[in-house]
Amino acid sequence: AQSVTQLDSHVSVSEGTPVLLRCNYSSSYSPSLFWYVQHPNKGLQLLLKYTSAATLVKGINGFEAEFKKSETSFHLTKPSAHMSDAAEYFCVSRGWGGFKTIFGAGTRLFVKA
Amino acid sequence: DAGVIQSPRHEVTEMGQEVTLRCKPISGHDYLFWYRQTMMRGLELLIYFNNNVPIDDSGMPEDRFSAKMPNASFSTLKIQPSEPRDSAVYFCASTLGAATNEKLFFGSGTQLSVL
Numbered sequence: 447a448q449s450v451t452q453l454d455s456h457v458s459v460s461e462g463t464p465v466l467l468r469c470n471y472s473s474s475y476s477p478s479l480f481w482y483v484q485h486p487n488k489g490l491q492l493l494l495k496y497t498s499a500a501t502l503v504k505g506i507n508g509f510e511a512e513f514k515k516s517e518t519s520f521h522l523t524k525p526s527a528h529m530s531d532a533a534e535y536f537c538v539s540r541g542w543g544g545f546k547t548i549f550g551a552g553t554r555l556f557v558k559a
Numbered sequence: 560d561a562g563v564i565q566s567p568r569h570e571v572t573e574m575g576q577e578v579t580l581r582c583k584p585i586s587g588h589d590y591l592f593w594y595r596q597t598m599m600r601g602l603e604l605l606i607y608f609n610n611n612v613p614i615d616d617s618g619m620p621e622d623r624f625s626a627k628m629p630n631a632s633f634s635t636l637k638i639q640p641s642e643p644r645d646s647a648v649y650f651c652a653s654t655l656g657a658a659t660n661e662k663l664f665f666g667s668g669t670q671l672s673v674l
Binding site: 477478480482489490492495496497498536538540545546547548549550551552 | 602603614650656668
């Protein structure tokens, strides 16, 4: 069965420190994986997507994610947090063949000054 | 293109009333998704369509919910009768099924409040 687990519901970091948002996926096949961000009262924006061309994917605003098949993980990282990064982040999985697109429960990122 | 268009932006109704949410996907997109977002459950996939045909409706919570896509440019999500626990933000999204890693384009959502 296809599922996505975001391991932390909340993450709090100080401005300028690294960010790590964790995501594990479960699928019978290697799924397509995405990270989306949702700022308060705004829509959902694509941060990055895994295309199978490279295991390390670079996205917008300095974010990147590494696909690790052996660990079934697709963690999102950023070397240095900015106040504007405070938002909710969703790890998303799309299965093969059917296009069923599942969102993780979300991780709310807080950035302290 | 104007993007995915949802209407209304806000809907306030009383328990027991029928609610209809509308969505116009991006022209040319062949997949359409309906999601519900709540604090408790996050973003739940309710149903999705491919070429106007419902593919998976396993996320529809109960028979009070129904969705249709009569043509490639219009979809509705109907709740009848509505209940307070249906209060949520409902998002519609569309994508082009050229590849599995095509991104979703989201509408602005409909904020539904059932009193």
